Amino acid sequence: MKDNAVSSNRPIQQTLATYGGLLVAILVLLGFFGVFAKNFLTTTTLLTMANSIPDITVLAVGMTLVLIAGGIDLSVGSVLALSACFLGWLMVDLKLPLWLASLGAIALGACCGGLNGWISSAFRIPAFIVTLGMLEIARGSAYWITDSNTKYVGSSLGWFSDPIAPLGVSASFLIAAAVVLAGQWLLHQTVLGRLAIAIGTNAESVRMAGIRTTAPMVTLYAICGGLCGLAGMMQSARLSTVDPNSGAGMELSAIAACVIGGTSLRGGQGSVVRTFFGVLVISILQTGLAQLGATDPIKRIVTGGVIILSVLLDSLRKQSAIR
Amino acid sequence: MKDNAVSSNRPIQQTLATYGGLLVAILVLLGFFGVFAKNFLTTTTLLTMANSIPDITVLAVGMTLVLIAGGIDLSVGSVLALSACFLGWLMVDLKLPLWLASLGAIALGACCGGLNGWISSAFRIPAFIVTLGMLEIARGSAYWITDSNTKYVGSSLGWFSDPIAPLGVSASFLIAAAVVLAGQWLLHQTVLGRLAIAIGTNAESVRMAGIRTTAPMVTLYAICGGLCGLAGMMQSARLSTVDPNSGAGMELSAIAACVIGGTSLRGGQGSVVRTFFGVLVISILQTGLAQLGATDPIKRIVTGGVIILSVLLDSLRKQSAIR
């Protein structure tokens, strides 16, 4: 439970206690698929996996920050699509240079996020409903910008998703890794991060302490939105297209990753690094099941079961650790 | 805020204060579409609408109960599909009589719900993740039962959805109305309802009062699941088909209806009757936009906007009432 306590004594036990359960889950999954799926435990498969997770990782990091602050953002998938489409429009129709277009896409995402944060925080409306509204609005706008067409953007974004020669992983992956670390750092080492935890624990107490909660909430949501924009760029780069349908349903995957990683939906608790492990659990499961060629019913039943089990095991482990 | 306080003095003001904001929203929407959409304010359209909402109404009632108790059920759409498919299987393949098959479908729904409640309550796992897992499992099972095929069940369930001659509304609608009243009654007049509110307000206080929370939570989730089964029957009857894809995304609509109706996602507060008004807001919006022939982008942008606005107005109204 006490992930936030940064204590430097007994570092190994500490690390094990914090990440142990998840690591075991990941190893079990890897082992299982390694045995049953051919060519699963190969460099190619692992690199493929690494190169396909940057977008969901980046989304999940943003979601973790928002969840920790006691919010939720259901619009991440739609905002991803909207910023990707906006990027396509800026690049293809307006022919802006890549860096400017990217900046524009991320800024648009940040605006959507900031708006979510502002409305929910300033008017004390549940974030769930505000972001549900934003989900619809952003998706509609994405259709509107693209005229409901998938747009080909060519290889201009290619450097983003192409594997870097000696490493085998793409620039996206490295950026995503950096985002994870930056998120963890933000949470523990900055005023904003500490305020996020405080607000998530008890917003009323924070207000009683004379602190305004709107500004930090807007910032956090804007970060989450900006990360959606980044994820949109990553996805567009990977597919060389911008697609107004992209990211549908990704909000639930992102939340699942956070919760598997132990982030509390009631706010106040969570860790970005653990969220990353949650993403790994989900993506190993997906890839493994695809390589096994499991049928759709089985895929879904197994996915659901593993999601529940991994959280269940973690909870049982913690309870026994307390005793 | 205190919808739960049943006070009998000043009944009209009280009713207005409780339902006023929502009624205004509904009237505004009706007026708007009445002016701009052809043939909107006609008996036929209104009856069509009345006959198309029973399933979402019943789902939303179950969701309200669960939300008030501080839980959430993301699996309602999938469980709806699963029970509908199970119903189809019992009726078409096993040739069971309708009443037995219906009972079976509702029982299956209740089991899924009960399982959700038991896992999340007994092991203290966030309901969000448990029901997210159940979402996948139930959907997978629905595909599995039907072999991913839509099944035509013809008019065997017809009496359920056919308009009753003098009234113009279907049996489904009447049942849904009864469910709303029963839900409100359950919430305010029974021990289970009091416990739901108490647990949603502060589960720890309830535990420290020496009351077990697992049994009531299981019951509430099972009721929600059983209502999903009922909704599945209603939808199958209306569409004359059982379809493993049905109900996808309905969990978000149901939650939206609850929140528009003022149910708190943090638990402890809510009203079943107000949820019904929330359902009306959503369905008037959907029908009206379809009748206007709006394009998909516009539909989504407007839906999102209205969802946010209606909650925003309600919140502003309450704040000004306090002052």
Next chain:
Amino acid sequence: QPKASNTSLPPASPDKPKIALVMKSLANEFFSTMAEGAKQHQSQNSPQYELIVNGIKDERDLARQAAIIDEMIAAKVQAIVVAPADSKALVPVLRRAKLAGLVVVNIDNKLDEEILKAESLTVPFVGPNNRLGAQSVGQYLAKSLKPGDQVAVLEGIRTSFNATQRRLGFEQAMKDAGIQIVDSQSANWETNQANTIAASMLNAHPDLKAILAANDSMALGAMAAIKAANKTDTVQVVGFDNISAAQEAIRQGKMLATADQHGDQLAVYGIELALKLLQDPNSIPEDRETPVDLITAGSLPQ
């Protein structure tokens, strides 16, 4: 009914090639029939090849389909037979597959010519012409309507190539017959959405004579709306895909016609082409148009 030819299959090799069939969504009857057909073909020809079948959860989730193709490349399959969820977005990842030395065959939904050209790629296509299929359904409907009658169209997801093709086919047929399309909305391939939208269409346009749905699921929703509005005798419905529920409805006279693209054969054709290419990498693949048949009460076995 067209049958896949079993004659030209290569002989069994000691190192059986692995073929990946990547579809849109296994949750859809059309694709589950397709998968079923492919599996059956594989079990009949098990010495020749191995088969992995994969679909995505949501037809719109392009990213996941692209990821699956990457994963199949990593799993070292020799050929990929793909029904792309999007005609544009899948091209780059398929180019990766080709670069990795895989045989790629496109079925069902044709990849975009321009983008194939932009990525300098040739992929053989096996599939039906959705536009002509929809047009023939529309023409059959037009026979029972008069010029000037009002009809409405339920479209699929707008971004999907099939949806556009079918809508264009319907529109062409209606234009040819002088019939007026008064309303055209997307119900995203879904029964329940189609039900709501069709009900509204019936209310907004009381003189509607027919609803043309771009797939059978939406046709089922439209039928329910018509029944609820008590207009079973005046409003007709046509669909596309020939799922079993639609056949039932056609038999009962509640639906007029649908189109069959023979999903079970589609994948088989693709697999056969892939096997041929595997055996003889230098052969020049040709696109192959598969038949789309009009299904009416008359053409169904009773």
Next chain:
Amino acid sequence: MLKLDALTKDFATRAVDQVSLEFAPGQVHALLGANGAGKSTLCKMIAGLIQPSQGSMLLDGKKYSPDSKRQAQSAGVQIVHQELNVLATLTLAENLFLSNLPNRWGILSRRTMHRRACEILSDFGLGDLDPHALASSLGVGQQQLLEIAANTWQPTQVLILDEPTAALSNRESQRLFEKIHLWKHQGVAILYISHRLAEVQALADRISILRDGKLQGTWSRGELQECDIVSQMTNPSKSMAPISSTLRPSPAVSTRQALRVEQLWLSPKVQEVSFSLRAGEILGVAGLVGSGRTELLRAIFGADRASGGSLQVADKPACKPFRNPNEAVRSGLVMISEDRKADGLLLTESIAANIQLPMLDRTGLGRFALTQARQARCLAETYCRDLAIRCDSSNQSVGTLSGGNQQKVVLAKWLERDGAVFLMDEPTRGIDVAARELVYEVIRNLAKAGKGILVVSSDLEELIGLCDSIGVMSNGRWTTSFSGPNYEPQAILEAMFAGYSPP
């Protein structure tokens, strides 16, 4: 320097009625009044947390009308709330500096923070705590100290302390008083609220008394006797027995056993505790803050799962410690917990619903049984009368009651549920002098009815006056027991420290 002019606040009823007061720098101004008299409401208006309905304030001669706590803070007005606001997921240091985290460009300066936190914590007698530890590891008393520290380390002009000592024992209180003297010398105007009259007599330069929202008057130190204060606080029509005359142990302790605790462990804070409680006995538990008394009670009640030991309720065979409160309640235990906000009350629910809560399990018809709303209301009204709970109606939500009245609701809830053994953790926390007598009376009556009662209190005088015998917890161990009625306070105090001294 701070002047209140006809300050008024209306809720459903008028909570503060035309109060005009003046606070001078370097003075401790005590504010007294019965529960619900409006003390906290008045403070909240001064601190900018709520806005007055009427009236105005002047600070240093300038108009002062803060619309947020932030504004009040920047004008130099600080408040320590009656209710705890410690954030359990943050560290002690972060809680201390929450409104002003030391940073450079938004990045925490952890080292600076740590250093200053160490200084401040040791200043408040929390020096043995690690500033990096999470606040969730603190007991209520320590949280209270932390809260005081967090709101007072910055220099201020006006400092409001709303019942700061309610959860503190003598040692901590003494340390706080030293700090108060220091602030006084620095010229801070201090507004001090407490229900402990002895404290007030010792500290206050001036005393103001509120009754039903109205100011009764202001007196200088020494002008009032305790009995005058009480008579000013309470309504003369409702006469109360004079204090301390009834403070005599009750006679009827039987030899029947009510509860026997054997070698109970709840590591690390409760270590092999054994004692027994007879029917009709009031057994007090004394100890310092953090000595593990709350943990002991929670372990007995099954709120936390004990790691070892056994329990014996009445003459039933000894059994393992309870696994959850449900088992405990069914075996006849009830517990009034210390932290009413976290685990005692449903704050947004009505008084009636709160009192009814423990009964919900008892209805024979099961869960679909109808609730007796009317019956619950009648019941609540009876308790409101008997325990003098100040409220608008039994429908008022508990969160809007004053602190002391909330405590009375907790009491009422368990009195209604009834049991053979009562575990009470700080039962009079925040309850005013007069009502406290009422609570003592209730406790004695319970004892007379043959219940076993275990009372934890930080107020040693209370224990001495109330209990048939007193056990002392020190550093997690049950060190000694004393039996009444003639205690030696000095010996008890020594026993409280015994566990901490080096062997």
